[in-house]
Amino acid sequence: MLAGERLSYERAPGFDEAVDPGHSPRAHYAALFAELARISPAELGARERLRDAIFRRLGITFAVYGDAGGIERTWPMDLVPRIIPAAEWAIVERGLAQRVRALNMFLDDIYNGEAAAVRDGIVPRRLVVSSDGFVREAVGIRVPHGARCLVAGIDLVRDAHGIYRVLEDNLRTPSGISYVLENRAALARVMPALSARHRIRPVHHYASLLLGALHAIAPKVRGSKPRVVVLTPGIYNSAYFEHAFLARQLGAELCEGRDLVVENHTVYARTTKGLERVDVIYRRVDDRFVDPAVFRPESVLGVPGLMGALRAGNVGLANALGCGLADDKAIYPFVPALIRYYLGEEAILPNVDTYLLWEPDQREAALARLNELVMKPVAASGGYGIVIGPQATEEQLDICRKEILADPRAWIAQELVDLSSHPTFIDGRLEPRHIDLRPFILGGERIEVVPGGLTRVALRRGSYIVNSSQGGGSKDTWVLAAEGEAR
Amino acid sequence: MLARHAEDLFWTGRYLERAEDTARLLDVTYHGLLEGGATEAGMAWQGVLEALSLAHLFRARHKQATVDAVEAFLVLDRSHSSSIAAAITRARENARNVREYLSTELWDALNSTYLELQGEDRADELAAHPHEFYRRVRSRCQLVAGAAAETMPRLDAWRFLMLGRLVERAEMTCRLLRVPAPQPLGDEHQDEIHYWMVMLNAVSALEAYAREFGAEITPARVLEMLVLSPDFPRSVLFCLRGAEAQLEALEGGVAAPAVRRALSRLRSELEYQDFASLRERGASDALERTRRGIAQIAERIEACFFATGPSPERHVYESV
Numbered sequence: 001m002l003a004g005e006r007l008s009y010e011r012a013p014g015f016d017e018a019v020d021p022g023h024s025p026r027a028h029y030a031a032l033f034a035e036l037a038r039i040s041p042a043e044l045g046a047r048e049r050l051r052d053a054i055f056r057r058l059g060i061t062f063a064v065y066g067d068a069g070g071i072e073r074t075w076p077m078d079l080v081p082r083i084i085p086a087a088e089w090a091i092v093e094r095g096l097a098q099r100v101r102a103l104n105m106f107l108d109d110i111y112n113g114e115a116a117a118v119r120d121g122i123v124p125r126r127l128v129v130s131s132d133g134f135v136r137e138a139v140g141i142r143v144p145h146g147a148r149c150l151v152a153g154i155d156l157v158r159d160a161h162g163i164y165r166v167l168e169d170n171l172r173t174p175s176g177i178s179y180v181l182e183n184r185a186a187l188a189r190v191m192p193a194l195s196a197r198h199r200i201r202p203v204h205h206y207a208s209l210l211l212g213a214l215h216a217i218a219p220k221v222r223g224s225k226p227r228v229v230v231l232t233p234g235i236y237n238s239a240y241f242e243h244a245f246l247a248r249q250l251g252a253e254l255c256e257g258r259d260l261v262v263e264n265h266t267v268y269a270r271t272t273k274g275l276e277r278v279d280v281i282y283r284r285v286d287d288r289f290v291d292p293a294v295f296r297p298e299s300v301l302g303v304p305g306l307m308g309a310l311r312a313g314n315v316g317l318a319n320a321l322g323c324g325l326a327d328d329k330a331i332y333p334f335v336p337a338l339i340r341y342y343l344g345e346e347a348i349l350p351n352v353d354t355y356l357l358w359e360p361d362q363r364e365a366a367l368a369r370l371n372e373l374v375m376k377p378v379a380a381s382g383g384y385g386i387v388i389g390p391q392a393t394e395e396q397l398d399i400c401r402k403e404i405l406a407d408p409r410a411w412i413a414q415e416l417v418d419l420s421s422h423p424t425f426i427d428g429r430l431e432p433r434h435i436d437l438r439p440f441i442l443g444g445e446r447i448e449v450v451p452g453g454l455t456r457v458a459l460r461r462g463s464y465i466v467n468s469s470q471g472g473g474s475k476d477t478w479v480l481a482a483e484g485e486a487r
Numbered sequence: 488m489l490a491r492h493a494e495d496l497f498w499t500g501r502y503l504e505r506a507e508d509t510a511r512l513l514d515v516t517y518h519g520l521l522e523g524g525a526t527e528a529g530m531a532w533q534g535v536l537e538a539l540s541l542a543h544l545f546r547a548r549h550k551q552a553t554v555d556a557v558e559a560f561l562v563l564d565r566s567h568s569s570s571i572a573a574a575i576t577r578a579r580e581n582a583r584n585v586r587e588y589l590s591t592e593l594w595d596a597l598n599s600t601y602l603e604l605q606g607e608d609r610a611d612e613l614a615a616h617p618h619e620f621y622r623r624v625r626s627r628c629q630l631v632a633g634a635a636a637e638t639m640p641r642l643d644a645w646r647f648l649m650l651g652r653l654v655e656r657a658e659m660t661c662r663l664l665r666v667p668a669p670q671p672l673g674d675e676h677q678d679e680i681h682y683w684m685v686m687l688n689a690v691s692a693l694e695a696y697a698r699e700f701g702a703e704i705t706p707a708r709v710l711e712m713l714v715l716s717p718d719f720p721r722s723v724l725f726c727l728r729g730a731e732a733q734l735e736a737l738e739g740g741v742a743a744p745a746v747r748r749a750l751s752r753l754r755s756e757l758e759y760q761d762f763a764s765l766r767e768r769g770a771s772d773a774l775e776r777t778r779r780g781i782a783q784i785a786e787r788i789e790a791c792f793f794a795t796g797p798s799p800e801r802h803v804y805e806s807v
Contacts, residue, residue, distance in 0.1 A: 058591065059583070059598050235584060248587030259489050272493045272643065272792045273738055 007037040012432035015162045015420040017082060028085045028480060031197045036080070038193075041428050047079060048425070051190045060182050061241055076473040077183050078424045079191060082435065082455045083198070086482040089451065092156070092164055095348030096439055097447040098339060100152050103171060103326045104443050105342040108146035111138050111322055122341045123334045130409055131331065132379035133172070133324020135287050137294055141310050143320045144217045145445045150282075150318035151177075151210070152441045153453075156349070158420035165352050165417065167436065168376075169332065171323040173284045176454040177206060177440050178242040179474060183454075187476040199481040201451035206440075207249035210282075213444030214250075217316035218279045226279035226316075228252040229269060231260070233285050233301045243284050252282070257292075262305030265312035280316040281306075287321050329378040329412045330356070355413040357404055366413040367404065370397050373413040375404070383467035390416060419464055422475070424457055434458045436466050437477065452477035488588075493647045494793035495581040496588065500651025501785075502578035503597075506571045507628035508659035509561055511689045512539075512666070514621035517554070519685035527670050532557040534667040541569055555614070562613055562620075571624055572604050590638035593631065600627040646733040647792075653733065654785045657726035660713060661778035663689055665771055683709045690721040707763040710770060714762060714777075723777060727754040730784075737792075746787045753780040 011019045018029040025033045039047070052074060055061075060075045084092075109117055110128060118125045128134055153174030155167040184203055188195045211228065218226035230252050232243035247254035253269065260278065261268050268275035285302060288295040293304040309315045325331065333354045336347040355366040355373070366373060370389050377385040387400045404411045421432035439453030455475040456466035466472040516535050532552040536542040541560075544567055549556040564570045568577060579601040582589060589597075603623075606612075613620045632652070639645040668682040683704050687693045692712055699716075700708050716722040731754060734747050757777055762770055 056602065057595050057599055059586075059594060235580075244583075244586040252587075253489050253492070254585075254587055255489060256491070259491055270490045272488055272490050272647075 007033070007430060009423050009430040010432070012421050014160045014418045015158055016432060017158070017420050017422045017435070019423070028083050032081070032083060032194065035194050035197060036430075044079070044425065044428055047190050051077060051079065051186060054186050054189065055182075058182075059241070060179075060186075075179060075182070076459070076468070077179075077186060078457055078473050078475050079187070080423050080425060080430070081187060081191075081194065081476040081478050082422055082437075082452075083478045083480060084452065086480050089479045091348060092439070093449045093451075095164070096154055096441050096449050098343065098345060098348055099154060099166065099169070099335065100149065100441045100443045100447055102339040102342045103152070103169065103335065104146055104149055106338050107148040107171075107320070107323060107326050108143070109342075110134075110325065111148065111320075112140065112142050112146070117338060117341055120341070122337050123331065127328075127330055127334075127409075128325065131325045131328040133287075133322065133326070133328045135322035135324070137307060138320065138322035141321065142313065144316070147213070147217055147318075147444045148320040149323045149326070149443045150213055150217065150320075152443055153177075153438045154441060156437045156439065156453075157352070157417050160418040160420075162420065164349055166332075166335070166349050167352055167417070168329065169327040169335070170438070171327040172319060173239075173286065174438070174440070175239040175242050175284070176438055177450070178245040180440070180450065180452065180454050180477070181206060182245075183474060183476040198478060201479045201481055203450055203452060206450055207246065209442055209448050209450075210246070211250050211252075213442045213448070214280045214282055214316070214318060216445045217318060219313050219316060227269075227277060228280045228282060229255045229260070229278050231255050231257070231281050231283040231285055231290075231303075233289070237284070239284060246282070250282070255281075257285070257300060257302045260303040260306075262303060262309050265305070265308045265314050267303065267306065267309050267315045278315060280318070282318050287324060290317075290321065324379075329376055330358075330409060332412070352417055353415040357411050357413060358408040363404070363408055367401060370401060370413070372416065374416050375400050375411055375413050378410055378412060383465055383470050386465075388416065388464060416464075419458075422455075422457070424459070424473070424475075426459070426461075431461065433461070433473075434464055434466065435475065451479035488643050488647075490793050492585045492588065493643065494789070495584040496644055496647040497651040497788070497793070499578050499581040499585070500648040500653075501655040502568075502574040502581065503628055503631060504652045504655035504659065505569065506574035506578065507625055508656065508663070509539075509569070509571050509574065510621040510624040510628075511691075512659075512663055513558065513561060514618060514625075515685045515689040516666070517558075517617050517621075519681070519688065528554060530667075531669050534669075535561075538662045538665040538667075539569065540662075541567075544569075558613060558617070559610070563610060572609075575601050575604050575624075585644070588639075588644040590634065592638055593634040596627070596631040596634045600624075600631065603627070641736075643737060646737050650730055650733045650788060653726045653730040654781060654788070656721060657723045657730070658778055658781045658785075660690065660721055660723050660726070661774045661781070664710070664713060664774050679706070680704050686713065692719060692721065695719055710762040714774070715758070715760075724754065724757055727757065727781075734788075743791055746784070746791050749787055750784050753777070753784060756780075 009019065011023060018026055020026055055074045061073055106117055109115060117123050118128060149171040151174060153170040153176060155170065156164050157167045158164055180203055214228050215226050228250060230243055230247040230250065232240060232254055234240065234256050244254055255269060259270055261270060261275065267278040269278050283290060289299045289301040291302050291304060291306040292299045294307045310317055333351065333356055336351060339345060339347045355362045357363045357366060373389045375387040387396060389397065419434040419436060422435045423430040424433040435455050435457050437453050437455050440450045442448040455477040456468065457473040457475055458464055458466045459471060459473045512535060516531060529552050532554065533542065536545050536552060536557065545560050549560060560570065562571045565573045565576065567573060579597055582594065582597055586594060635648060664686065668679065683706055684693065686709055687696050690713060696712050699712065712719060712722065714723045717724060719725055727750065731750050734750060737743065760773055
């Protein structure tokens with residue numbers, strides 16, 4: 001029990017980010033608690049209203065599909081930031097860079113190399129060719145610096161012992177970075193005294209890092225600065241806000257498929273002055289929609305002929321096609337071995353223990369205790385389709401069991417991680433809520449890890465579901481500068 | 488810039504202007520032309536609908552042109568694109584597509600206006616304080632315009648936004664001047680002065696007129712002020728000259744010279760029009776010719792800068 005005049009916080013069992021098992025604040029949270037204790041309940045309410053007003057006015061929203069209450073919802077940010085000390089982050093940062101480097105080497109090996117990892121038996125061939133994320137058409141397309149996954153979001157959780165573990169890799173079109181930047185800006189306005197007492201590593205330069213990485217994959221110097229565009233599926237996409245945000249910060253045009261046209265294996269934008277050449281496309285459209293001439297003829301999201309331009313080396317595309325192979329949840333268990341294979345290093349960030357359900361022994365073992373495990377479809381993201389054993393009904397488990405038996409390749413099962421919790425304002429009181437972390441990594445010519453990332457919060461007590469599409473919240477995430485935790 | 492973005496900016500400008508001008512028109516109609524009885528009021532509202540070319544659309548939805556019905560139709564009805572709420576919604580939707588061209592202040596101003604109009608109690612508010620309501624719409628639109636003027640670089644995005652506003656404003660000023668004078672209530676001369684003052688008021692030109700011509704109000708001078716003034720920012724000529732300047736500064740567009748020529752022709756025809764010598768009927772016809780000319784210019788701008796072949800429908804697409 002942590003008691004101030006106005007503030008009390010009861011930690012939950014498991015690992016609490018802010019309070020140690022003896023119920024004292026951890027050193028790097030002491031200043032934060034002291035500052036929070038000064039805020040009266042009335043003032044807290046006023047600040048929460050100010051926060052909501054800021055997000056609503058600026059149109060910082062996300063869309064929820066199939067939501068009858070309108071497609072735009074205001075972004076939910078908790079007023080208690082998450083704090084990561086410098087020394088702790090240094091390890092996470094090295095681990096993330098190591099992982100992205102190895103994953104990119106794996107992707108380049110498969111798509112543009114000799115598939116050595118398969119030849120040498122590190123990853124089974126049938127897993128690669130059966131992967132939903134494997135894009136056969138991308139084989140042979142060269143990417144400068146092997147930077148196939150240029151923007152990665154690696155989801156981390158902390159287990160009951162406080163160990164950071166990789167929960168899943170997002171290598172296709174991970175979203176959330178705009179919220180990292182907006183959370184930082186909003187919290188500084190709503191809780192200025194909090195920010196002022198800490199030395200926080202900045203994140204607002206992200207777009208400049210991204211632009212540098214995008215320029216580095218431009219086909220060749222044409223005398224002038226490469227023309228970069230952002231390709232969005234359009235205004236109805238759940239991450240449209242982010243696409244517009246990034247385009248604005250990059251100084252790039254936000255294109256839809258119909259704004260681009262390919263002639264002579266070269267991509268052009270339809271402008272008010274006619275057609276103008278495009279050098280790099282930062283696309284937020286899924287692999288199989290980018291070129292309707294090759295993939296889905298009925299799709300209007302992509303650009304017919306884009307594959308030809310890619311093959312001719314006339315345009316850079318980030319992320320490259322086929323990155324979904326490496327974030328297939330069935331490949332995930334092999335990532336530590338891939339790190340060892342390509343880099344000769346042990347993985348700095350461990351995985352969560354995982355059952356490979358296509359292996360008969362492991363399947364038997366997992367099926368015997370489905371009610372204790374977490375089952376995930378290998379190709380889904382966003383928390384869709386996940387079955388959490390301890391919270392599922394018998395009927396749900398039965399359905400899951402049948403689906404696994406029908407197609408074992410389509411599922412993995414993982415030990416349930418008792419996610420760390422973090423003090424979070426719920427109805428004006430501090431309560432522990434489970435959190436995870438999605439850091440963003442630029443896997444270009446040099447690897448850049450953005451300090452912190454997007455902390456997501458499960459707002460229902462005891463819940464492990466942090467996805468914003470399923471009622472999760474978020475936190476500003478501070479990585480403290482080295483030396484001195486507080487000013 | 489992308490043709491689609493140019494088009495979105497053009498329409499952001501048009502819808503924003505439409506919302507403001509509609510609020511101006513309704514405000515003066517409500518407060519200036521409705522001092523007679525119910526019959527006169529009905530005729531005045533009918534006149535507004537006809538000036539806006541919306542009488543037909545209105546009749547499909549309402550039986551009688553009462554104040555409540557016309558206000559409901561022109562303010563909060565989102566089923567057509569000419570109500571204030573629909574215009575603001577569309578201005579915002581278009582602006583949302585070109586968010587990266589707009590400063591945060593500009594977006595904030597437009598989005599706040601949109602959110603305010605979303606409130607459920609707007610109909611009650613409109614009924615209780617119509618003037619307050621229209622004044623707020625007007626000042627919110629001006630806030631958006633001010634944010635644009637103070638934060639947008641004078642490049643193509645700004646030019647398309649301004650083109651949209653100027654074209655719409657020129658057209659709306661022509662429409663305003665075609666709202667018929669109400670039935671005389673007593674002294675014909677006084678009623679006429681009153682009518683022309685209302686016209687000046689609608690475009691905030693009363694003070695500027697007084698400085699230019701003194702307090703004596705004559706139809707010919709009001710027309711000169713609102714149609715031919717080279718200095719007053721809401722006059723038709725001022726808008727056309729402004730649009731010409733924006734068009735001149737725009738780069739590219741294969742057909743751009745032809746659009747410029749058409750606009751210059753329309754402008755000089757207007758300049759040589761002698762409104763003072765026209766009878767009431769003749770002035771109205773001349774204004775309608777000018778208005779049609781402006782609408783054609785808008786179509787040519789679209790064809791020249793935005794036409795990029797048939798645009799496919801937007802599809803909902805899922806990826807999280």
